[in-house]
Amino acid sequence: MIPQTFEAWQKCIVNDCKINLTREFAQERLSVYMDSNNTETKKFISLYGEQHLNNIIKWYSQIQ
Numbered sequence: 001m002i003p004q005t006f007e008a009w010q011k012c013i014v015n016d017c018k019i020n021l022t023r024e025f026a027q028e029r030l031s032v033y034m035d036s037n038n039t040e041t042k043k044f045i046s047l048y049g050e051q052h053l054n055n056i057i058k059w060y061s062q063i064q
Contacts, residue, residue, distance in 0.1 A: 002048060009055070009059055026060040026064050030057065033056055041053070
């Protein structure tokens with residue numbers, strides 16, 4: 001299931017994936033996801049779609 005809210009996404013990342021959502025981590029991920037030519041970003045879009053990418057960018061921005 002793809003999280004639809006910041007809270008659901010945060011719970012998934014922190015509790016299920018065991019990733020600390022630090023500012024540094026968020027900044028690293030944003031540098032990837034904001035680059036539309038990045039291979040990882042293209043793959044993310046093909047798997048989850050543009051709307052979820054936009055959500056992820058917004059949520060990582062909230063952490064910063």
